[in-house]
Amino acid sequence: MNISIENLSKRFGNFTALEGVNLSIKSGELVALLGPSGSGKTTLLRVIAGLETPDTGLIWFDDEDATLRPPGERRVGFVFQHYALFRHMTVFENVAFGLQVRPRVSRPGKRELASRVHELLRLVQLEWAAQRYPSQLSGGQRQRVALARALAVEPKVLLLDEPFGALDAKVREELRRWLRKLHDEIGLTSVFVTHDQEEALEIAHRVVVFNRGRIEQVGTPEEVYDHPATPFVYHFLGRSN
Numbered sequence: 001m002n003i004s005i006e007n008l009s010k011r012f013g014n015f016t017a018l019e020g021v022n023l024s025i026k027s028g029e030l031v032a033l034l035g036p037s038g039s040g041k042t043t044l045l046r047v048i049a050g051l052e053t054p055d056t057g058l059i060w061f062d063d064e065d066a067t068l069r070p071p072g073e074r075r076v077g078f079v080f081q082h083y084a085l086f087r088h089m090t091v092f093e094n095v096a097f098g099l100q101v102r103p104r105v106s107r108p109g110k111r112e113l114a115s116r117v118h119e120l121l122r123l124v125q126l127e128w129a130a131q132r133y134p135s136q137l138s139g140g141q142r143q144r145v146a147l148a149r150a151l152a153v154e155p156k157v158l159l160l161d162e163p164f165g166a167l168d169a170k171v172r173e174e175l176r177r178w179l180r181k182l183h184d185e186i187g188l189t190s191v192f193v194t195h196d197q198e199e200a201l202e203i204a205h206r207v208v209v210f211n212r213g214r215i216e217q218v219g220t221p222e223e224v225y226d227h228p229a230t231p232f233v234y235h236f237l238g239r240s241n
């Protein structure tokens with residue numbers, strides 16, 4: 001799904017979290033949001049998801065104005081840094097939960113549910129873990145369960161907020177490959193927040209650099225790294241030459 005964000009602003013009290021943000025994301029793109037802490041990245045994800053209403057501006061999903069559409073009607077999946085899996089539920093039940101809360105879709109019967117859960121677990125190669133509990137899995141495996149659960153809503157848009165932040169380098173690497181692979185396979189449109197520039201460089205089709213609620217630069221990783229558009233971007237990306 002194409003996402004078009006027009007002149008978006010969001011304030012919290014006196015604090016301006018987003019100001020005059022314009023951004024077009026093409027269907028199938030994997031876009032990374034970079035920028036210092038507090039620069040508005042998470043707020044943008046929350047606005048795209050419908051968890052925050054913007055003060056000004058519009059969000060288009062394809063050619064539909066989705067600005068005021070409730071979150072449950074947006075076909076948006078979420079993955080956060082701290083896997084929000086239910087600890088008392090098995091992997092199967094966690095993913096099934098995702099299927100049972102789907103908006104505007106009648107609840108699947110028991111057999112259909114089981115077959116869909118297994119399909120999703122197969123996608124993240126965790127069919128063998130269906131009857132395990134999250135505590136019996138590694139961090140990377142748990143995050144793959146979270147991904148399967150997010151995909152259960154058959155999202156058109158996947159939003160990821162520092163999804164691999166809490167994991168060690170090797171697992172992060174594995175999950176990055178996973179995300180890119182899933183992305184290529186199902187043709188999702190994804191937006192992810194990361195503090196890891198290498199991660200953005202490696203997997204994103206385009207990178208957006210935020211500074212104090214505004215966009216400093218948008219471009220392919222190569223464009224942004226090789227030709228920083230502003231002194232802020234240059235310094236933020238840590239160039240010393």
Ligand code: ADP
Nearest residue numbers: 012015017035036037038039040041042043044
């Ligand atoms: P980032 O993801 O780039 O770190 P955020 O979008 O999370 O930045 O936050 C931008 C700023 O908006 C932060 O300084 C935060 O304190 C503020 N903020 C975010 N959500 C709320 C809220 N619900 N109420 C008040 N302030 C908020």
